[in-house]
Amino acid sequence: MRASRFFISTLKEAPADAEIISHQLMMRAGMIKRLGSGIYTYMPMGLRVIRKVENIVREEMNRAGAIELLMPLVQPAELWQETGRWDKMGPELMRVKDRHGRDFAIQPTSEEVITDVVRSEIKSYKKLPVNFYHIQTKFRDERRPRFGLMRGREFTMKDAYSFDRDVAGMQQSYQVMYDAYVRIFNRFGLQFRAVAADNGAIGGSGSHEFHVIADTGEDALVYCPQSDYAANMEAAEALAPTGVRAAASADLVKTATPGKSKCEDVAALLGLPLAATVKSIVLAVDSEEDDKTATQIWLLLLRGDHELNEVKATKVPGLANFRFASEAEIVDHFGTPPGYLGPVGPRKPVKIVADRTVVAMSDFVCGANEPGFHYTGANWERDIAEPLVADLRNVVAGDPSPDGKGDLAIQRGIEVGHVFQLGTRYSQDMQATYLDETGKPQLMQMGCYGIGVTRILGAAIEQNFDDKGIIWPASIAPFEVVLCPMGYDRSEAVKAETDRLYQELLDAGVDAILDDRGERPGAMFADWELIGVPHRIVIGERGLKDGKLEYQGRRDAEATSVPPADMAVFMKARLAA
Structure with a gap:
């Protein structure tokens, strides 16, 4: 290519709305041009990078035995209604109507469409396993599109879907895709880490995220330097403290803490370490009973220096659909606004769940359910009934690794790929079955595997730049x-x-x-x-x-x-x- 016959359009300064370095540099280098909120034109220089990313992905998917097809961008609502996601997806799913008033979705992903293809085309165990993939435009109506291609509304993704006869087959297909992803990211020339993850709204039984390592990454990655353990923050287990809980050695005393509503301020006032305090988080769960809405209030307890992991909270039986309680609900049940809440004598009965670390504490500080007061010397059994115990918190650096092989460390990453074991999440709803060797119908076991093709560009730049500009790995450079x-x-x-x-x-x-x-x-x-x-x-x-x-x-x-x-x-x- 001769530069005089190519289109090169560089800028000395980045547009004011370019927030992070990858967005700034891609705009300055003439790789993308903003058309609307979260929507970009891929300019010739940027498109060359995208095509190189796609070629590596395509070669490795083909090598792994996946078969390429192309599914439509616009999908009938009926398929999404079969799985219940037409309503569950919320406003991120862009819904449109055709001239006849029929509902359609602009695809954010293609589980429903590929399951419909397979249930109509594959009837016998002899045609399984099979894995289809495509590289296609996606659209998700993000509430706050930002960071250029990192969190845009329109983007390109490679998504693949495997179908197997049984769980063992699904797990084998999953491993083949996992290995293919490792090869893909190695070929990109990027430093990356694969971490165990929560399946989230997509459903299923197990998954791994692939993250490009970058100090500017949005996600916290947890790993053990002494072993192979790695997980994202949502999925990383915080082990229970070892040893026996110390016996109570202090009396329960209501102590004045005027104007001190945060654990940090209370600890400073009392001259105690933050780890001696317990913070209270109030959740609510609504349910329909006799055509009326009933609300159950829950009190979650964490050590003052720990943070709630909301994904873990949804795993507590009964909290799958929780919301944060309103101030009116809090006052009604505890007699005080937030800041002075605690498990000792709430005004109305609540369900109490304590983090593993909290249940191991003694002589701790907690809210006294009275404005301007906290209890010191609080203890389980004597002052508070033993609670339900669960892993509720985010891990912190230095926590013991769940595999017992060292301590945890944390680094930042940018999620660019995700592989899922879906099981029968979609085949059950859409009745995607095959006939086994005995002629009996069986549900297909599914897996799905995504790579954010255009997101790779932003992630690669966040990992590779200096004060002069971008430093592309040779394999994906324009x-x-x-x-x-x-x-x-x-x-x-x-x-x-x-x-x-x-x-x-x-x-x-x-x-x-x-x-x-x-x-x-x-x-x-x-x-x-x-x-x-x-x-x-x-x-x-x-x-x-x-x-x-x-x-x-x-x-x-x-x-x-x-x-x-x-x-x-x-x-x-x-x-x-």
């Missing part, structure tokens, strides 16, 4: 090599050597671009450093007289001199490395 001739339009020697080397690189299969725009060296170098092409070759008259060309990797502090005749071989070796 171009692998850029040739920067000094005076291409003025020097016959420079032009001849540049054209010769350019053709030699193309013949060797190197994805090179020749910058023949006639730009000044400073402007030319700044463009390519911003765009992030990982390898640069400079051809100049002075170097040619000395029998040298200049090579510089995007991360290199200094250039390397290479004889012109050796440059193509040198470049191929660098790309192979």
Whole structure:
């Protein structure tokens, strides 16, 4: 590719609405152009990156035995109604009507469509297992689209769906896809981590998220440096403290804490460590009884220095559909607004659930259910009945690893892939069955596997950039090599050597671009450093007289001199490395 025949449009400054570095750099490098909130045009430079990501994904999916098809962007509401997701998805699901008033969804994912395809096409165990995938536009009507391609409304995703005869087959298909994902992310050239995750709204029995490691990542990844344990924060188990709970050694005393509604402030006032306090979180669960709404109030207790894990809370029996209680409900049950709540003598009965850490505490501080007062010296059994116990909190660095092989550490990551064991979540609702060897119908066991193709771009940049711009891994860079001739339009020697080397690189299969725009060296170098092409070759008259060309990797502090005749071989070796 010659730059004069390509479209290059760089900016010195990022638009004001570009919030994070990947959004800023993609806009400045001319890779995307904003059309509307969370909707972008992929410009030629950015599209080249997307296509390279897609090609790697496609090659590895094919290698893993998945079969490509293409499902429609617009899907009939009837399929979504079969699984109940037409209502459950909420406003993120973009709903439209055709001219006849029929309801359709603009797909955010394709479980329903692929299950409909398979239930109509596959009737016998002899045709299983099978795995279909496609790379297709998705749309999710995010409430607050932000961060460019990281959280846009329209995006490209690869989603695959496996169908098996039994659980063992599903688990085998899952492992094949997991291994394929590892190869994909290795080929991207990105530092990543696969972590155990919660299935969430998609349903099923088990899953792993694939995260690109980046300090700017939204997600906290929990791992054990001494073992293979890894999970996202939602799924990471906080083990119960070991040993026997200490016996009560202090009296229960109502202590004045005027204006101190936070555990941090109460601990400071009393001269106690924050870990000696207990925080109260009030939840509510609504249910329909005799055409009336009944509400059950729950009190969740965590140590003052810990944070509630809402996903874990939904696992407590009875709390699957919880909401946070209103202030009026809190006052009605505890006699005080939030800030002074506690488990000792609430005004009305509530269900109490204590985190594993809290139930191991003694002589702790908690709210006294009276404005301006807390209890000190609170203890289980003596002052409060033993509660229901559950893992309710986020883990913290230094907690023991659930596998018993060390302590936990935490790093930031950007989720770019997710693999799920769905089981019969969709085949049950849509009656996707096959006939087994005895002629009896059996539900198919499903798995699904997604990669955010366009999100990879943002994640890769968040991991690879400097003050000059993007630093693409060679495998997904818009171009692998850029040739920067000094005076291409003025020097016959420079032009001849540049054209010769350019053709030699193309013949060797190197994805090179020749910058023949006639730009000044400073402007030319700044463009390519911003765009992030990982390898640069400079051809100049002075170097040619000395029998040298200049090579510089995007991360290199200094250039390397290479004889012109050796440059193509040198470049191929660098790309192979």
